[in-house]
Amino acid sequence: MSRNSYDFVILGAGVVGMTIAQEIKKRFPGQSVLVIEKESAPGKHSSGRNSGVLHSGIYYPPNTLKARLCNQGAAEMARYCRDRKLPLSNLGKILVTTRSEDTTQFETLVQRAAVNGIEVSRLDEKQLKAMEPEARSATGEALFVPQTSVVDPLAVLSSIVADALDAGVEIRYGHSIGEVDVARKELRGPGFTVKFGHVVNAAGLHADKVAHSFGVGKCYTLLPFKGIYWKLRQDSDIKVRHLVYPVPDLRVPFLGVHTTTSISGDTYLGPTAVPAFGRENYAGLQDVTAAELMRIGGLLTQQFLYGRDGFRRLAWQEGRRYFKPWFAQAARAILPRLRPADLIPTGKVGIRAQMLDRVSGRLVNDFLVESGEASTHVLNAISPAFTSSFPFARFIVDTYLS
Ligand SMILES: Cc1cc2nc3c(=O)[nH]c(=O)nc-3n(C[C@H](O)[C@H](O)[C@H](O)COP(=O)(O)OP(=O)(O)OC[C@H]3O[C@@H](n4cnc5c(N)ncnc54)[C@H](O)[C@@H]3O)c2cc1C
Numbered sequence: 001m002s003r004n005s006y007d008f009v010i011l012g013a014g015v016v017g018m019t020i021a022q023e024i025k026k027r028f029p030g031q032s033v034l035v036i037e038k039e040s041a042p043g044k045h046s047s048g049r050n051s052g053v054l055h056s057g058i059y060y061p062p063n064t065l066k067a068r069l070c071n072q073g074a075a076e077m078a079r080y081c082r083d084r085k086l087p088l089s090n091l092g093k094i095l096v097t098t099r100s101e102d103t104t105q106f107e108t109l110v111q112r113a114a115v116n117g118i119e120v121s122r123l124d125e126k127q128l129k130a131m132e133p134e135a136r137s138a139t140g141e142a143l144f145v146p147q148t149s150v151v152d153p154l155a156v157l158s159s160i161v162a163d164a165l166d167a168g169v170e171i172r173y174g175h176s177i178g179e180v181d182v183a184r185k186e187l188r189g190p191g192f193t194v195k196f197g198h199v200v201n202a203a204g205l206h207a208d209k210v211a212h213s214f215g216v217g218k219c220y221t222l223l224p225f226k227g228i229y230w231k232l233r234q235d236s237d238i239k240v241r242h243l244v245y246p247v248p249d250l251r252v253p254f255l256g257v258h259t260t261t262s263i264s265g266d267t268y269l270g271p272t273a274v275p276a277f278g279r280e281n282y283a284g285l286q287d288v289t290a291a292e293l294m295r296i297g298g299l300l301t302q303q304f305l306y307g308r309d310g311f312r313r314l315a316w317q318e319g320r321r322y323f324k325p326w327f328a329q330a331a332r333a334i335l336p337r338l339r340p341a342d343l344i345p346t347g348k349v350g351i352r353a354q355m356l357d358r359v360s361g362r363l364v365n366d367f368l369v370e371s372g373e374a375s376t377h378v379l380n381a382i383s384p385a386f387t388s389s390f391p392f393a394r395f396i397v398d399t400y401l402s
Pocket of ligand 1: 012013014015016017018034037038039041043044045046047048049050052054055095175176177202203204205206207210226227273293349350351352353374381382383384385386387388
């Protein structure tokens, strides 16, 4: 019979929850750790549906959690993959400008790279052509970031899950939390009750709702953005050697349509950042409810009316990318010879667990951790939380659980 009382209960068996579970067991070997996961297996959401890129950390303003954790996380994750003989491909990233106005953002990236300790080299038009013949830069300048690799995210997560089980972490799949009784330190769901010493909420797309049930993070609410990918036809005469990214709008937490050559060798273009109509609205009307539709629609309308941080431009630009011709147009900004016929649809879709701060009316850009009574809540575990997961877990245990 399974026990019903644990020192630590983690909600969510994504990469964030599992690395935290493992870190707790490493620090406090005598303490019991249970992970509760609502799906039948790990990796059904962001951790199994992302681009698999180990980001260098070039994008993030110094002193943010992302800047502090990403570079270190990429190095640790790459080492982990090498140690465990998991697929790892060090392709390097090339960033190109897509508009003449991108010069300021380009220079900001160069400065951030220097402050964040990330190796980059500037490329002129001739060097860009030699390294990546299909790519185009609007201003003639590009940036090469050699420390950027690609992994198989599901293989990494499965390996971390196996390590955690070996260390004595218990996992219950197919269990969803319905009710939280903070005073009695009890979590209840259909047919089960679990007592906890401390809960860590790593519930990704549902983290705001879970936090609210603990009376925490009430000013944050999830605004889901869908990342749709298209695949470059294998017989296309367009070939890319690196990961090719546009210089992004640094006011929003999205990187723009880019190329990712996966471990299998297939090149994907995407992801978009189009609004999703539900938290798990991966296809069609999946997970669309009237209440969520109204909540999301209301938030989007508000954001559109306020027009903060270039939201109107983002909405107009991204909304159209649901449709192939507009998606192809975005992709042509980095690969000008690309035609719609070069792209084939894929089932590869991920949804970002993006939080909106209702008080400031702004999309939250950094990782966010809030604590409550006997609980810690990981909110806004957006990209690059996969890359950063090992040091992020240490940061959470050091700051909130020790
Ligand atoms: C399209 C896309 C591309 C991305 N690309 C990259 C990239 O290239 N590199 C990078 O570093 N990052 C990338 N990211 C971000 C990265 O995938 C996430 O930051 C990371 O996976 C977050 O992990 P998580 O454990 O917080 O969330 P998840 O993987 O979503 O895990 C949360 C888990 O909680 C479970 N859960 C939810 N509610 C409950 C509940 N009430 N009870 C029990 N369980 C619950 C869910 O079923 C889920 O398994 C990308 C994200 C997206 C969407």
